[in-house]
Amino acid sequence: MKSLKSRSMKIIVYSFYIILLDQVSKFIVLSTLGFNRSINIVPNLLNFTLVKNKGAAFSLFSNYPNFLTIISILASLLLITVILKFPPRSHWNFIGLAYLLGGTLGNGIDRLFKGYVIDFLELVPINFPIFNVADISINIAIICFIIDIVKTKDKAGFK
DSSP states (O other), X not given: OXXXXXXXXXXXXXXXXXXXXXXXHHHHHHHHHOTTOEEEEETTTEEEEXXXXXXXXXXXXXXXXXXXXXXXXXXXXXXXXXXXXXOOOSHHHHHHHHHHHXXXXXHHHHHHHHSSEEEEEEESSSOOOOBOHHHHHHHHHHHHHHHHXXXXXXXXXXX
C-alpha cells in the first residue's frame, strides 16, 4: 500500500516539473518576444509566434473562457483524486497520468490567472494551430494511454 502512495506522489512531482517547464517557457517567450511578433527558430520548420488562445483545442469554445477555466480546475482536481485513490499499476499509465496532469494544470494556470492560454510553437510547413508545452504534454499522455491499452490487451492474451 505504501508503495502505491509513493507512486501517486511521484506522479504529482513529475507533473510539477512539466508545469514548471510549461510556465517557464511561456514566460521566457513572452518576455523575449512579446505578442504580435514572430521569430524563426528552425528555418522552414518552427517559429515562435505568441498568441492568446481563449479557447480549448483548436480554439473551440473561445467565447466561453470562464467555462473553460472551471473545466480546467475540475479536470485537474479529478485527476489528482484519481491519482491518489487509484495509483497506476503500469509504467505507461504512470507516465500518461503525469503528463496529463502537468499539461492540464499548465494550461489551467494560464486560464485562471490570465483568462487565456499562451501558445507559441508554430509549425511552419503545415497549417496547424499554434501550441505550447502543456499541449504537447497532453498529447504525450494520450500516446502513453494508447500504448498502455495495447500492452494490457497483449498481456491478457487478446489478439
